[in-house]
Amino acid sequence: MSSPPETEESAVPALATSDCPHCRKPMPLCVCADVKPIDSRIGLLILQHPQEQDRALGTARLTAMHFEGAALKIGLSWPSLSKALGRPVADPSRWAVLYLGSAKAADLGTTEEVVAINRKGEIEDNQRGILRGIEGVVLLDGTWSQAKALWWRNPWMLKCQRLILGPSHPSRYGNLRREPRRDGLSTIEAAALVLSTLEKRPDIADALNASFARMLKRYREVQEEQPALAPKRPKRDFRRRRR
Numbered sequence: 001m002s003s004p005p006e007t008e009e010s011a012v013p014a015l016a017t018s019d020c021p022h023c024r025k026p027m028p029l030c031v032c033a034d035v036k037p038i039d040s041r042i043g044l045l046i047l048q049h050p051q052e053q054d055r056a057l058g059t060a061r062l063t064a065m066h067f068e069g070a071a072l073k074i075g076l077s078w079p080s081l082s083k084a085l086g087r088p089v090a091d092p093s094r095w096a097v098l099y100l101g102s103a104k105a106a107d108l109g110t111t112e113e114v115v116a117i118n119r120k121g122e123i124e125d126n127q128r129g130i131l132r133g134i135e136g137v138v139l140l141d142g143t144w145s146q147a148k149a150l151w152w153r154n155p156w157m158l159k160c161q162r163l164i165l166g167p168s169h170p171s172r173y174g175n176l177r178r179e180p181r182r183d184g185l186s187t188i189e190a191a192a193l194v195l196s197t198l199e200k201r202p203d204i205a206d207a208l209n210a211s212f213a214r215m216l217k218r219y220r221e222v223q224e225e226q227p228a229l230a231p232k233r234p235k236r237d238f239r240r241r242r243r
Contacts, residue, residue: 023061028222031214035065038207042198043095043136044070045085046187047078047154049146056219057177059188059212060141066191066208077153081138081160090136092159097138098190099151100183105166113166114197119158130161137163137194141187144180167193172212176219188212 020030044067048060064072071085078084081092096116105115108123116124116131124130138160140147151157165183173179173186185193192208195201 022065025055028226029056029215029218031062031211031218032065034214035062035211036207037068038066038204040067040195040199040204042134042195043085044139044191044195045081045095045136046070046072046139046141047084047150048072048074049140049142049150050074050076052142052146057173058141059186059215060139062211062215063139063188063191063208066188066211067195076149078156080156084138084154092156093161094133094135095138096134096136096161096163096194097140097151097157098163098165098194099140099147099157100164100181101148101151103164104181104183105164106183110166113168114194115164115166117162117164119162124161131198134161134198137191137198139187139190139194163194165190165193172209172216174216176216186212 018027019025020027020032022032023030044064046060046064052058052060060072064070073084080090081095082088082090101121103117103121105112108115108117110123110127112127114131116127118124138157140150142150165185167183167185167189170182171177171179171185171189179185188208189212192205192212196203196205
């Protein structure tokens, strides 16, 4: 299934360059032209903390662009899942929220990459049945502490099925952004892993990871050619989860 002030922004300086109206990145960093929307049966809602403003390396908007009907909302709290989605009715018990917190799949005696846990942080019984019944996924986009704030300020998330990750590979950010834990992934990588697992569709992971790879390649190229557009990675808050 995503860092402070509390965050030091890696926002791109205001230079004489236009921004893409879709991904909101400066045009030299945009990879939108290669994005082909995917028809997915699993709904996707990305909740972004308002202080998460990493325009250069952020992936929330790029992730949402990949799915028909995906929603990206920026804020701290919503009274219900239906309000967050902008729908009259939405059953949170049929949705999952990806929130790592202090839980680690490696500590639960499982090698699965997507794991359902209960409120005590214990692995749920009947993993296969639980994952099969999920109709939508909520991703939290922000730092460790920002994700924690979103989790605690939206109590309706406790009605959702909580998921954590046990990825077989670390984030593709590499030296562009250090992750405090191996299971810390970018938002687009988390979406790729969760949705491809739930739908049993490797093509979803292939498409999202390919877009992420193009974004990182473009970033590195721009960093060499126009350093002001792609500033060096700032210090990050290591209380964070994946972006």
